[in-house]
Amino acid sequence: MPLLLPAVANGPCSSDLESTRAQQYAFRLPLELMNEIVQFLPNLSKVCFALTCRTLYNQYFNKGITPNCRWSKADLFLLLEKVIPDYYFCRDCFKLHLWDQPPLCLKKSWKGDNLGLHADDEITAGEIPVTQDCSITFHCLRAIMNRHFYGPLHGPPLEAVTMDTVETFPEINASVTTSIRPRIVDDKLFLSTTCTIQHREENDENLITLISETQWLLCRHLSIGDSGYVFDGWERHIEFSPHRIPELKPRCWSPKNRASQPGVVRSCSQCMTDYQVNINRRCNGPKEEGWSIEVVTWRQLGNGRDPLDDDGLWFCMAYKGYNGDSRKRLPVPESLPGIVRHRWSKGDGVLLDIDGKFVKGLGTLPKGLTVDREGEVVGEKLDAWNNLQDSD
Template sequence: MAAAALAITLFDLQGGIYIPPVDPAMVVATVCQKAVSRLKRHFPQLFALSNPGPCNLPLEIILMIAEYLDKCALISLASTIPYYMERLECKKRIDLYLSFLLSCDIPYHHVRLVMNRHFYGPEHGLPLQALSKRRNYTTLKHRIKCSVSRHACIFNDELLILTALSMTQLRGDLVSLKSHVEFSGGSICEHLTFLQESPACIPIPFPELAKKGSTSGPFPACEPIYGSCTSCPTDYNITMNWQGVKKGYSIEVLVYRGLGDCRTPENWYWRNTMARWDPSEQSRSAYSPHNPPGSIRDKWNEAGGVAEITDGAWRRALQVAGLG
């Protein structure tokens, strides 16, 4: 169900602009003139009205505006809707964000706007490309060249996210690459650890790679590693490629996440993908039996026209790990 429109009236005050409380979401903010100038640049249509009366804005747009006004211009923002923002000063609620590998984050209202556009038309939200992101950097300690990219697609009215990570040591130093993966490489999700039977453990980077290798020796040669989280709708595969003596190994990680229809942040898909393990939450097999291990990756491939069913590979991987 689409969020109800909010009637917002902007008043000119000596110290800035005042947005009075409104129902049902009750937005309260005091904004300085500099912030209003930024608002005009990002949302010029709001200030192009011949009659400066109330502006009807959806709740998602209010949240987007709040994001642009966050740098100490937004004094307080209150919302009566659970999991949105609650009277915060110059900061945002962590649980509004989906954290991906190496700080690739998606605010909830962005995914909702993308799905609004899908369900209701272009005038109701953001294009799918708004969720795409790419970041390249080199770590200082181990001199690892990293590339992280994020991609999105919609399949059967559900949002799918693919995060791709590649890591290469600039001098081909395998020991440094291995140390980076084991201690700084990031985690697949909040639920995957060395001891996978104990989901409450602190997440560690790429458990399969660390478990198969040794601290003194090189990575073992292996085929692509397939894995799935038993708590959230996340599938992944890890590939190690030999690039020659000079460049050494390159490690590539593909993580596939299913976020559902993104109609509410209280939805099981969003809640379980973004949160640490909660013993009160249903497992993936119990809540979502139609999304068995490997199914999120299969959906992504099918959305791209690739007919590849990986259920067998995932089932064998789970059996080897003692989970199948």
């Protein structure tokens, strides 16, 4: 609503004052009539108007705010996010949070996000595992992309999610090197993660054990090592048990008498994740000694605007339950295996082809479990687990 001010260029006159009084009384309308007028305004104008009127303020900003009013406020917060450099809009609690916050993980010094005190812990955009110890949240993604869209004062730089670590295992003469590199391509954030396992002995059993026991997740659906099923009886759904990548399964890969070879690019059928495994023999002069196993992962995280949009598929990457073969249901080219690696390579000198294969069997439930008409997972295993929890 425009702010009505008397003319002051040549000083107030009687006609100006009378006109101002008439305008002031004209806006003293009954609440019912004001509500009728407000209904014709867009969401952003509704919130701005409510901030200038005490009666409407109590209606739109009371403690028992309804979901519809929350979305009306979202338009205002999205506008404020663009003009206030230090804050980003949190879609979990519909508030503005500072983005210059403590590390994302206690074990690694990542920056760029405030998990904060949200209004409802059950409402969350979730997080995506990146390494064995670290994950990235949607809030961090949004803050980084705000910098890309609005300017350098609106979020942390890409270096905030750049990381290099080395973990050694002297008892078996092995080491694990990790590197994470971010990149923005076509207004979307991508992460490339490289995990290199160096084993300097001919005792292959130690190497196989190290790979099997690692908790490294390529995404919520694929892992390097072993992982078991986790049941959630309260929400009556089964959490997705990550499938071990076929290249490093014990029955599919034996280091003995195996020559070095480049890996095939494979893709998760659930989310926008591609990976490639490269296995090479280590050489100590003319003598071959041990193995070098490199697992490269490419993730398309999206533009950070909405966790439920179909652009970055953030929901499919962060959701812990079964959702079918979500990626295969997308239109071309998102549904093509190898598309994430191809898009990542746009930032390099050589553009890689769209080439790859989907990992099989990711969209199926474990044996003994089915989905009912309401979309809930049921079965003997789930009921037995629920009974065990009730007895505790």
